[in-house]
Amino acid sequence: MTKLNRFVLENHCYHVTSATRGREPIFxxxxxxxxxxxxxxxxxxxxxxxxxxxxxxxxxxxxxxxRAPFTVSQVMQSLKGFASREVNRxxxxxxxxxxxxYYDRIIRDERQLADTIEYIHMNPVKDGLVxxxxxxxxxxxxxxxxxxxxxxxx
Numbered sequence: 001m002t003k004l005n006r007f008v009l010e011n012h013c014y015h016v017t018s019a020t021r022g023r024e025p026i027f028x029x030x031x032x033x034x035x036x037x038x039x040x041x042x043x044x045x046x047x048x049x050x051x052x053x054x055x056x057x058x059x060x061x062x063x064x065x066x067r068a069p070f071t072v073s074q075v076m077q078s079l080k081g082f083a084s085r086e087v088n089r090x091x092x093x094x095x096x097x098x099x100x101x102y103y104d105r106i107i108r109d110e111r112q113l114a115d116t117i118e119y120i121h122m123n124p125v126k127d128g129l130v131x132x133x134x135x136x137x138x139x140x141x142x143x144x145x146x147x148x149x150x151x152x153x154x
Contacts, residue, residue: 013051013065013152014072015116018080018102025057026097032087033138036060039082041146048075049148052117054124055138061120063107065152076102117149 020026027033033055040062044050047070051063066075084097107113124136133141140147 013049013063013107013113015061015063015105015107015120016072016076016102017059017061017104018076019059019099021096021099023058024097026087027055027060027138028057030137031090035086035090036083037138039079039086042082043075043079044146044148047078048072049152050140051113051147051149051152052120052140053147054120054136054140056123056127056129061123063113063116063120065148072104076104 027036036055037053040050040053043064046067048067049065051065053060053062062079064072064075066072080098080102087097088094105116107116121133121139121141124130124139125133130136133139134143136142139145
């Protein structure tokens with residue numbers, strides 16, 4: 001099957017998700033989850049607004065808005081590449097940790113934005129990891145999490 005090019009709209013938010021290869025629970029290890037959280041902070045500084053996220057044991061969700069000149073594909077390549085290198089270094093392993101590609105959905109309006117943030121924050125609750133979204137350390141719902149939600153709308 002031919003790989004389709006992604007349809008990119010500048011100045012838009014995307015709900016992105018990517019799963020680990022074979023759905024291995026790599027990020028159940030807090031050290032690996034911290035690496036992915038650090039990767040999200042890296043892209044926040046240079047490549048994209050990160051409005052919300054949740055790092056699950058075998059996948060992650062993020063709400064991102066690429067900063068020019070970066071595209072959503074470039075942001076995801078950077079994010080997944082950094083995490084892959086560092087997790088492999090942590091575990092003294094080699095090779096891909098992610099399934100190929102990723103899923104994205106463009107956010108069309110404020111209602112969809114709010115619903116998507118709630119969905120992302122409720123993911124750890126739905127999977128039984130915590131009772132309340134704010135109790136999950138590897139999510140933007142955590143009290144000390146840093147995001148760009150306010151800066152994006154300023």
